[in-house]
Amino acid sequence: MTTPATHHRVLIVGGGSAGVSVAARLRNARVGDIGLIEPSGTHYYQPLWTLVGGGCAPVGKSARPQASVVPRGVAWLKDRAVEIDPGDRTVTTASGARVGYDRLVVCPGIQLDWERVAGMAEALRTPAVSSNYTYELAPKTWELIRDLRSGTAVFTMPAGPIKCAGAPQKIAYLAADHWRRRGVLGAIRVVLVLPTPGLFGVREFAEELERVVARYGIEVRTNSELVEVDGEGRQVVVADHAAGTRETIGYDLLHVVPPQSAPDWIKAGPLADPGNPAGYVEVDKHTMRHVRHPEVFALGDAGSTPNSKTGAAVRRQAPVVARNVIATLGNQPPPASYDGYASCPLTTARDKTLLAEFDYTMRPTPSFPFIDTTRERRDMWYLKRYGLSALYWNLMLKGRA
Numbered sequence: 001m002t003t004p005a006t007h008h009r010v011l012i013v014g015g016g017s018a019g020v021s022v023a024a025r026l027r028n029a030r031v032g033d034i035g036l037i038e039p040s041g042t043h044y045y046q047p048l049w050t051l052v053g054g055g056c057a058p059v060g061k062s063a064r065p066q067a068s069v070v071p072r073g074v075a076w077l078k079d080r081a082v083e084i085d086p087g088d089r090t091v092t093t094a095s096g097a098r099v100g101y102d103r104l105v106v107c108p109g110i111q112l113d114w115e116r117v118a119g120m121a122e123a124l125r126t127p128a129v130s131s132n133y134t135y136e137l138a139p140k141t142w143e144l145i146r147d148l149r150s151g152t153a154v155f156t157m158p159a160g161p162i163k164c165a166g167a168p169q170k171i172a173y174l175a176a177d178h179w180r181r182r183g184v185l186g187a188i189r190v191v192l193v194l195p196t197p198g199l200f201g202v203r204e205f206a207e208e209l210e211r212v213v214a215r216y217g218i219e220v221r222t223n224s225e226l227v228e229v230d231g232e233g234r235q236v237v238v239a240d241h242a243a244g245t246r247e248t249i250g251y252d253l254l255h256v257v258p259p260q261s262a263p264d265w266i267k268a269g270p271l272a273d274p275g276n277p278a279g280y281v282e283v284d285k286h287t288m289r290h291v292r293h294p295e296v297f298a299l300g301d302a303g304s305t306p307n308s309k310t311g312a313a314v315r316r317q318a319p320v321v322a323r324n325v326i327a328t329l330g331n332q333p334p335p336a337s338y339d340g341y342a343s344c345p346l347t348t349a350r351d352k353t354l355l356a357e358f359d360y361t362m363r364p365t366p367s368f369p370f371i372d373t374t375r376e377r378r379d380m381w382y383l384k385r386y387g388l389s390a391l392y393w394n395l396m397l398k399g400r401a
């Protein structure tokens with residue numbers, strides 16, 4: 001064991017939604033000596049990419065310099081973590097730096113596994129295929145939707161946990177509503193491929209989404225998955241796992257969402273559950289504290305907690321992690337508990353949103369108890385379009401919401 005070159009009382013790996021929120025909360029509580037390892041010079045508000053793909057927001061509004069969101073007083077190491085040694089209490093970075101810690105907060109997000117579907121990565125370079133899952137491609141989605149007048153549009157969702165499980169279908173609704181308004185929806189066959197048995201895991205929201213799907217005449221393939229894309233030939237192969245069949249569908253527009261998993265270096269490292277191939281950082285689902293290494297915490301998309309992976313979940317997890325880190329620095333047991341809250345603002349039209357909020361019980365847990373949030377609503381559209389991004393940049397990243 002050698003002494004690391006630098007050491008922080010609290011070290012955070014990943015300066016996305018989770019890392020910056022926790023750093024801000026720790027700074028607000030006057031915790032000193034915080035380090036943040038984050039390789040990207042740009043910070044992204046990813047939930048906006050659905051609206052960008054739908055032609056309802058400019059992509060530039062989703063990005064800001066990372067330097068502008070790192071809280072004052074936090075030491076930002078612009079580098080990539082490649083290894084965590086919880087025995088040694090060190091993190092090694094791509095440039096070879098070794099950084100020691102008293103408490104570690106792990107939140108490097110989720111990995112996009114484009115290559116797990118044959119032909120998907122190559123197809124993204126062809127003219128009729130896009131994905132809202134990257135900053136670069138989200139504007140292309142809108143160009144394709146805007147220019148389509150007839151033909152077949154296919155929207156797909158992969159099996160397994162992904163960030164914002166609603167995003168694969170939100171873009172289908174924004175597209176269908178655009179085509180309806182342009183009077184061309186009747187000439188466009190819209191196919192939505194979902195790995196799940198229904199449209200949503202919470203009955204109340206699934207029922208409303210069934211009405212939305214019927215309104216647009218969308219063909220939904222449940223229990224199904226995209227297994228192959230032929231970008232040049234403009235066709236996809238969809239496997240129906242319930243029926244045990246495969247279907248080839250020709251397309252004029254294809255929106256894909258890649259399979260996702262824990263970052264490979266986390267999967268292969270000592271913080272993952274060795275008995276679970278998913279490989280997320282194995283934390284207690286309430287305290288967010290690692291089950292084997294008590295000085296380690298994790299939150300956000302890289303954590304093993306069985307909530308829906310969303311920024312909304314991060315907003316509720318960050319205060320729990322900050323409080324529990326502070327308590328354990330004072331040798332107290334972690335007092336705060338996360339209840340699994342997540343929310344998914346499902347954009348069902350270009351002026352309507354269904355704000356699905358729920359927790360570990362998978363029951364609706366509305367933040368606005370006096371209105372019916374089990375229905376698509378115009379006020380929730382304005383919340384999604386303007387309110388949530390303001391909340392993100394001005395309050396959440398500053399540790400105030």
Ligand SMILES: Cc1cc2nc3c(=O)[nH]c(=O)nc-3n(C[C@H](O)[C@H](O)[C@H](O)COP(=O)(O)OP(=O)(O)OC[C@H]3O[C@@H](n4cnc5c(N)ncnc54)[C@H](O)[C@@H]3O)c2cc1C
Nearest residue numbers: 014016017018046047081108109164300301309310311312
């Ligand atoms: C299209 C789309 C739509 C979405 N819509 C919604 C929505 O409507 N509502 C909602 O609540 N959520 C939504 N989300 C999900 C939301 O953006 C994520 O759940 C949230 O950003 C997770 O926060 P995080 O900090 O865990 O990960 P991220 O915000 O992704 O941040 C991870 C950070 O870690 C950094 N990093 C990666 N590897 C390393 C490494 N090795 N070392 C150090 N740093 C590293 C990355 O550069 C990044 O800055 C959406 C996401 C997408 C893509």
